[in-house]
Amino acid sequence: MPHAYSRAEKAHQDSYDEGTRLQKLLAQAGFGSRRKCEQIITEGRVEVDGELVTELGTRVDPNSQQIRVDGSRIKLDNRLVTLALNKPKKVLSTMDDPKGRYTLSDIIGDKYEHIFHMGRLDYETEGLILMTNDGELSQHVMHPRYQVQKTYIATLDGRIGGNICRRLITQGVNLDDGLIRLDHCAIIDSSRDSTIVKVVLHSGKNRIVRRIFGAIGFPVRRLVRTQIGPIKLGDLKSGSYRVLSQTEVRSLSKEVGL
Incomplete structure (x- = not known):
């Protein structure tokens, strides 16, 4: 060459x-x-x-x-760091709360300067949140243009069949803020009165998974986010975090056009 x-x-x-x-x-x-x-x-x-x-x-x-x-x-700036955090229930997806409730900063402490969460999970939802002090990466991950997929495991109140999953993928459901379709929906397990489903979607709208299944009559009992783009929650314990490897940061950056 x-x-x-x-x-x-x-x-x-x-x-x-x-x-x-x-x-x-x-x-x-x-x-x-x-x-x-x-x-x-x-x-x-x-x-x-x-x-x-x-x-x-x-x-x-x-x-x-x-x-x-x-x-x-x-990236070779040692000051830049990206974290994967497993948010428990009843933790606010914010760095500070005037009412003194438990927040993300109570988990990570003050070790990292200017770090912030990329997206949110509602108060009752558990699982993966990404945090960084890399402003450019944060903007790209959260921008709807890049359509970063998120994966959830949802426990539903009631028993659903595969036909409902297929309909949510092909037809979607109309919510107050527009039509939404799932990228993927698969039944993992079911009993007489509940169903566990794996859901993948790229929408970052507030409480979107809960609203989708609530709209069709199957309220969500428990919701855990297990993956954002190429980054997986894995065996990270609830209430703990880890620093992403250079390889993981590169794969996430590539996913969002950086």
């Missing part, structure tokens, strides 16, 4: 001791061993400030230059 001689390379040829080797930064960002990262560079998969870089000696300044691998940006 012919070598594209970029401005990024030229800028560092005369000041070899400045900046950090590109392959080292890629390794720090979780792309594998130094040798693996060197291969990624020579394969022509890395851009610095919009220009292709294939020279292994290239040094870059992660604080002032934008680096992309396979078109997706990588």
Whole structure:
């Protein structure tokens, strides 16, 4: 493959001791061993400030230059953090409450500066909330343009059949604020008076899952969000949180066009 001689390379040829080797930064960002990262560079998969870089000696300044691998940006600012939090019931999806009720900040404490939640869960709903101090990522995740899918496990009051799930996908249901369809609906388990369903949708409207099933006569007894885009709740315990890996942040960023 012919070598594209970029401005990024030229800028560092005369000041070899400045900046950090590109392959080292890629390794720090979780792309594998130094040798693996060197291969990624020579394969022509890395851009610095919009220009292709294939020279292994290239040094870059992660604080002032934008680096992309396979078109997706990588973040090297150690001040930026993204968390996955498992919200229990009766916790407000806010950082502060004048009435003194339990909030997200009571779970994460004051370890991270300027961190905020990306979206909300209502007071009675449990499960995955993403939090970050990366403003750009937050705006993209919450913007309706990117239609990030959310997955829920809902326990319904009453027994429903597969025909209702199919109708919610194909026809949807009319709510006060318009027609809404599910992307996916599957029955996991049922008894004489209840049904557990897996629901996937990209709408971020307030209390949307509860309103959908309430509108067709099957109130939600319990609701847990288990996934947002590529990020899964997994075995994260209720009332706890974890820091997303670089790989997870990259996959989420790619999902929302970053």
